[in-house]
Amino acid sequence: MADEPLVLGIETSCDETGVGVVRGTTLLADAVASSVDEHARFGGVVPEVASRAHLEAMVPTIDRALKEAGVTAGDLDGIAVTAGPGLAGALLVGVSAAKAYAYALGKPLYGVNHLASHICVDQLEHGPLPEPTMALLVSGGHSSLLLSEDITSDVRPMGATIDDAAGEAFDKIARVLNLGFPGGPVIDRYAREGDPGAIAFPRGLTGPRDPAYDFSFSGLKTAVARWIEARRAAGEEVPVRDVAASFQEAVVDVLTRKAVRACKDQGVDHLMIGGGVAANSRLRVLAQERCEAAGIRLRVPRPKLCTDNGAMVAALGAEMVSRNRAASDWDLSADSSLPVTDPHVPGQAHAHAHEAGTENLYS
Ligand code: KG4
Ligand code: ZN
DSSP, X not given: OTTSOEEEEEEOSSSEEEEEEEETTXXXXXXXXXXXXXXXXXXXXXXXXXXXXXXXXXXXXXXXHHHHHTOOGGGOSEEEEEEESSOHHHHHXXXXXXXXXXXXXXXXXXXXXXXXXXXXTHHHHHSSOOSSEEEEEESSSOEEEEXXXXXXTEEEEEEEBSSSOHHHHHHHHHHHTTOOSSHHXXXXXXXXXXXXXXXXXXXXXXXTTSOSSOBOXXXXXXXXXXXXXXXXXXXXXXXXXXXXXXXXHHHHXXXXXXXXXXXXXXXXXXXXXXXXGGGOHHHHHXXXXXXXXXXXXXXXXXXXXXXXXHHHHHHHHHHHHHTXXXXXXXXXXXXXXXXXXXXXXXXXXXXXXXXXXXXXXXX
């Protein structure tokens, strides 16, 4: 529909400069410039390298997205940008660019939450998000279970990792196996030819007294590394495919078990999975099996929308416009630890209303 809001979204929380253009819940463009190759030799993302790469990629990526969408900057109804959480310096590049464009064009600015964007992106694939929806977000930087009652105003944390993120565990095990960075895709590939039951690796935080929705991957990581070291010390060959498959099974078993349990406990019958690890082929299969068995509808966007991208930010921005949420002020700042309970950063008038305890903040 032509009267649906046309929004450009900018995402720079990590190593991907993402710029997306969305009309309502329709994806028009998703341009990404990645600096992943520049970080590969360090085995992880180097914040300063990422910030510089964002700066260089920003204007060309915005131009590319607008062109791909077949719209001009003047047509836009708003500019959305990831305000946090993420790497402070990297976020700052996106926030500064978004402010400059919004101010110059006279368009409203929406500073939005990276995690809420990961959830909202599914609207571009499967249509409007049911309310409530349980979301399992698993990437290199986060592993959390979130309950979204309203993606623009009410997102509640159910559980999170207490140590490593799921993707981080994939990256670290890939490094131990000398498979390169990022580790997820390559472990996924090797695992397809391995036996997931070959080695019984531990399932973190699954004991009866453990927190039901929190995750821990550091014990698993150590167990896998020790297992590999022991083989190497004994001069035995490491069965890379079996290790990859068994490690991956331990991760996705816990993720899906806890996500389905959270849905059942809360009476929520829609589960979405997002973040880079949602690209994992075994996670998708096991989640589908377990959701079906529990009568839960599973929504997983295609891999390109699961990893960090600008379209997800545009999707949440468009939702903010559609639901008349307050735009951000010109002094919007990047907040590297923006809480997930803040799906966006509304302007000061609303912040003061909030301080005064005014009900109905967004109406
Ligand atoms: O969402 P994302 O692109 O960036 C953030 O970390 O925010 O996620 C990247 C993470 C990396 O840790 C990568 O190893 C992991 O997602 N990943 C995967 C797969 N593809 C990417 N993990 C498991 N299986 C995959 N197929
Ligand atoms: Zn992310």
